[in-house]
Amino acid sequence: MKIAAFPARYVQGPGALGRFGAEVAPFARRPLVLADAGLPDGVTGALGAVDGVAALLVATAAACTDEAIEATVAEARAAGADAIAGMGGGKVIDLGRAVADAMDVPFVAIPTVAASDAPCSAVVIVYDAAGAVVRAARARVNPRLVLVDTAVIAAAPPRFLAAGIGDALATYYEAEACARSGAPNKLGGQATRLALAAAAVCRDTVLDHGLAAMEECRAGVPGEALEAVVEANILLSGLGFESGGLAAAHAIHNGLAELHETHGALHGEKVAFGTLVELVLGEASEDEIRRIATFLAAAGLPVTLAELGIGDVEAALPVIVERAIRPTDNIHNEPRPMTAAIVADAIRRADALGLSIQSMTA
Numbered sequence: 001m002k003i004a005a006f007p008a009r010y011v012q013g014p015g016a017l018g019r020f021g022a023e024v025a026p027f028a029r030r031p032l033v034l035a036d037a038g039l040p041d042g043v044t045g046a047l048g049a050v051d052g053v054a055a056l057l058v059a060t061a062a063a064c065t066d067e068a069i070e071a072t073v074a075e076a077r078a079a080g081a082d083a084i085a086g087m088g089g090g091k092v093i094d095l096g097r098a099v100a101d102a103m104d105v106p107f108v109a110i111p112t113v114a115a116s117d118a119p120c121s122a123v124v125i126v127y128d129a130a131g132a133v134v135r136a137a138r139a140r141v142n143p144r145l146v147l148v149d150t151a152v153i154a155a156a157p158p159r160f161l162a163a164g165i166g167d168a169l170a171t172y173y174e175a176e177a178c179a180r181s182g183a184p185n186k187l188g189g190q191a192t193r194l195a196l197a198a199a200a201v202c203r204d205t206v207l208d209h210g211l212a213a214m215e216e217c218r219a220g221v222p223g224e225a226l227e228a229v230v231e232a233n234i235l236l237s238g239l240g241f242e243s244g245g246l247a248a249a250h251a252i253h254n255g256l257a258e259l260h261e262t263h264g265a266l267h268g269e270k271v272a273f274g275t276l277v278e279l280v281l282g283e284a285s286e287d288e289i290r291r292i293a294t295f296l297a298a299a300g301l302p303v304t305l306a307e308l309g310i311g312d313v314e315a316a317l318p319v320i321v322e323r324a325i326r327p328t329d330n331i332h333n334e335p336r337p338m339t340a341a342i343v344a345d346a347i348r349r350a351d352a353l354g355l356s357i358q359s360m361t362a
């Protein structure tokens with residue numbers, strides 16, 4: 001069975017936050033907006049109002065833990081909230097999504113960085129108080145609205161946009177691997193032609209416009225390249241991973257995340273290196289792997305384990321591999337059987353290739 005899931009509505013552009021009230025009015029009178037406490041007042045203040053919608057803004061620094069979900073549900077119920085918005089990075093969006101799901105009210109995702117492809121999906125990552133992942137859960141429905149203000153994203157540190165490019169570039173290769181092996185997508189079905197097309201357009205958009213978008217982000221001014229790449233990072237990659245499926249790149253991410261040395265790295269930075277491993281495992285040509293590695297390096301993404309903070313590769317390998325090849329991990333969505341030896345060899349080859357790209361561009 002083919003299954004695909006989508007946000008009900010997606011709005012992107014400079015000044016999109018000004019449409020907030022008008023966009024939620026069809027389904028909410030009293031939305032509770034969970035806003036990342038680190039956001040400048042100018043960003044939260046840009047949420048547009050309309051008569052009949054009384055938004056309640058709550059600043060939060062909480063991670064998406066079971067305790068924070070429970071406390072926020074109680075707060076939202078007491079306030080009479082009839083929708084929940086999560087405004088900020090991945091953790092606030094996860095928290096908002098979990099709260100909305102627990103209350104069975106519509107969820108609005110307002111990503112203020114384009115650092116990952118999670119906003120359009122129904123995926124919720126729940127953490128413990130120490131910051132370790134407890135579980136990856138799913139909300140029952142995808143967001144009712146995803147509101148993306150590209151002026152806000154252009155003003156955020158460029159490193160976040162680069163991380164989103166890393167996450168987005170993996171999507172095509174992972175969806176392709178699932179399509180070839182017949183592995184299920186994140187919805188438990190097979191990919192639609194639309195999901196695979198989204199993944200392919202995502203890859204082409206990122207490769208064609210990614211470096212120009214990074215320039216626009218460094219200048220703090222959204223132009224056509226940034227508009228294209230934000231759509232790729234958030235919408236196209238979001239459809240592509242959830243309705244297309246994940247494979248080795250995210251499994252390598254999960255392995256890397258086991259190492260405390262990588263804890264300073266963003267999700268998409270670990271996925272970027274995972275994509276090189278994915279290409280090695282998928283037996284892509286040397287030219288293709290070099291082309292992708294050169295692009296990732298130019299975008300400011302890590303192409304070696306050293307850049308992820310890992311000094312001793314041979315000591316780190318067993319930890320990465322053990323986690324990556326767990327029976328439940330996405331790596332087994334690859335078309336050929338994955339063993340510790342195959343995966344360790346692919347990581348070494350990706351790392352060596354990354355090192356050679358670095359020495360060429362240095």
Ligand SMILES: [Zn+2]
Nearest residue numbers: 116117167271
């Ligand atoms: Zn990802």
